[in-house]
Amino acid sequence: MKQLNLKHDFPILNKKINGKPLVYLDSAATTQKPQVVIDAMVEYYKSSNSNVHRGVHFLSERATDSFEAVRSSLHRYINAAYEHEIIFTKGTTDSVNLVAHGFRSLLNPGDEILVSELEHHSNLVPWQMLAQVSGAKLTFIPMLKSGELDISMLDSLINVKTKIVAFNHISNALGTVNPVKKIISAAHTVGACVFIDGAQAFPHTAINVQELDVDFYAGSAHKMYGPAGIGLLYGKSEWLEKLPPYQGGGEMIAEVKLKESTYAALPHKFEAGTPNIEGVIGWGAALKWIEDIGIENIRMHEDDLLSYARGLLAEIPDVIFYGTAKERAAVISFGIKGSHPYDVGVLLDQMGIAVRTGHHCAQPIMTSLKIPGTVRISLAAYTSKEDIDMFIVALEKTISLLN
Amino acid sequence: METIIDREEDIIEEFSFFDDWMDKYTHLISLGKELEQMIPENKTSENQIKGCQSQVWLNAKLTENGILFEADSDAIITRGMIALLLRVVQGQKPEKIASYEFNFLEKIGLTTHLSPSRANGLVSMVKQIRLYGVAFQGKKK
Structure with missing residues (x-):
């Protein structure tokens, strides 16, 4: 070999x-x-460190350009339709929580959230919390002894009450590659929103979100040769528009008055506060390293x-x-x-x-x-x-x- | 009766004969195998210390001869560690146990087993042993 x-x-x-x-x-x-990832982060602090999106000065523009260039690379890498569909988060767990929290205002008691039995706790517990708050019911795609999901059950599990279907692309515990396309199309027959935990998929397989027709897809840089504390949430524009902001603060606003504010456009609506700039820069280097090898x-x-x-x-x-x-x-x-x-x-x-x-x-x-x-x-x-x-x-x- | 220090010295001497890690772990594994079985009725969820990696059960009672502990784990190396920890504190007076630090582990090169990242239940077990010491202080048997 x-x-x-x-x-x-x-x-x-x-x-x-x-x-x-x-x-x-x-x-x-x-x-x-x-080494290229470590170097990129060190170099950033040596020659470009500045806050992004909020300075007219040279360094801030340079930092913002490098930061946004990585968003652009990620958008191209996973074939998202728009750059603003790439939201930087702390990681996959943060991405799940962002979506699960946003759905609090979109679900009604009696709605159903379908999760698989093959999930990492990070793609289970946030949905449990959402179910508790919203009164929605959690249902499960069963796991067979082989570690595969029993998708023969999908027809009976997915119904008009199903609003969210959440599962992983590749299982961290058993390595199962799930039949994501089949589950996505089954979910879409009733208009349910599909969330995929792609943490384990990013380092091993090409991801094409438009081809998958997935609504949300999450990943972490640290599982794909990049730094810890930075990840992404891909979301289709229409879903990202529907979700309310997750956290409030600087950067995510359009106009602020004392009693109320209007929110910034995507992607900034979901990126409150100074982001993990060196993490994004390091991730950009990791992505290039992966693409150079293929x-x-x-x-x-x-x-x-x-x-x-x-x-x-x-x-x-x-x-x-x-x-x-x-x-x-x-x-x-x-x-x-x-x-x-x-x-x-x-x-x-x-x-x-x-x-x-x-x-x-x-x-x-x-x-x-x-x-x-x-x-x-x-x-x-x-x-x-x-x-x-x-x-x-x-x-x-x-x-x-x-x- | 032997003091805690006597028993620590015994163990340190016992481990000084091992030249390499394999001998040491072989010994630890055999200590784990020899550890007296815990009475099944005492393996309750109240007595259970949930580790991420291995589970530990600990029970204690105050007797005229000091605190008597019994403990168990589902992992054999954790059982071996339990055997060592209990050997030192078994039958000691509550006031001796309440603030005991188990420092001898460093001398035999096994402190890593009490590192929180191991998540094997032993860190909590050590805390629990001391808490029994505190709780039983001042109680007469």
Whole structure:
């Protein structure tokens, strides 16, 4: 297999952990950052730092231009119809909350919010809060044992009362790639608004929001080689116009009087306060880094490694796989017969292998599989075959220690 | 009766024989396996400390011989850690336990297990052990 070789772009991947070379297999939690992203942020503070959208001076204009250039790049990257449909947020969680909060004034008691059973807590709890406040009812697309959504149930779950359908593009816990187009078109037959948590999809697959015909789509920079604390909410203009502002403050206003104000046009209506400027600049560099390599090349590299890792894991008798969906991306979730995932993670850490263990902020999935959690390895563009080999050796040692 | 300090020294000596992390963890795992089972009726949700990674149960009663603890976890390494923590405080007087810091863990290189990022329930268990010490102070048995 022809593999990408990108480790030299990432200073942290040359560090040692517990005296051993770092094998970082926790990229679904957050990806490491290439030097170009770090440099872009440092350079911003060295030569452009200034507040955006509110100065006539040279630096402010330069900062605003760089900031808006990233909005423009993201708009092009996900093929949004308009630049103003890209709202900068703190991250995916913030994006879900923005939409869920906005719907408080748009829902009536008895309306239904359809969520999947395969969700990260961030795409579940805000809808629970919305249901509590609005009197709407939460309904669920069930998860099959394979970790796939049971979309044969869609017809009976979606009805005229369904106002919102929220689910993820790719599951963080099991790696399932969901049939987003099918769910979107089913939701649209009753005019329901579709929200997709794309946090895990951005680093692995091309996203085309117009082709998907999705109403809202959210993602985080830190899961796609960019900095933490910055993310986006894509929304169709008509939906963004319908939603009331989430937070009030500077930047989001048109005219302010003492007792009332009028709000700014999109996207600023949803961007109160000074934004995370260096985060946006860093994200722009990360996006360019991804585009230079090509998201398709990254996906192929990861898919090859994923099947390589799965093949090696399958030869270990005590390994139990969780999530056997036909289409999966970048994640293998598994358990060791007779051992707790935490024990496996602690021992792997001793050998310099970073994995994630536990419920992956998706407790309902673990409850449904009747397990306390899983061990999850997650890959990125910089993951190498050697990483997988070292992980397998360490896992075999771990199993023998635990027995 | 052995003081907390005597017991800490015992454990530090015991761990001084291990040259590498594998021996140390093998020992920790066997301590976990040997830890006395908690009485099932005492594994109530009230006695449960919910960690993100592993669950811990802790129960305590005041006796003439000091506080008697029993504890359990679903993870074996956490059980091993529990065995070490309880070995030091088992049967000690409430006033000794109320402000006890478990500093010996640093000397045997296992403090990381009490780091909040592990979310294994042990940080809360240590707090809970001290709270039992505080609560039982002044109570006669």
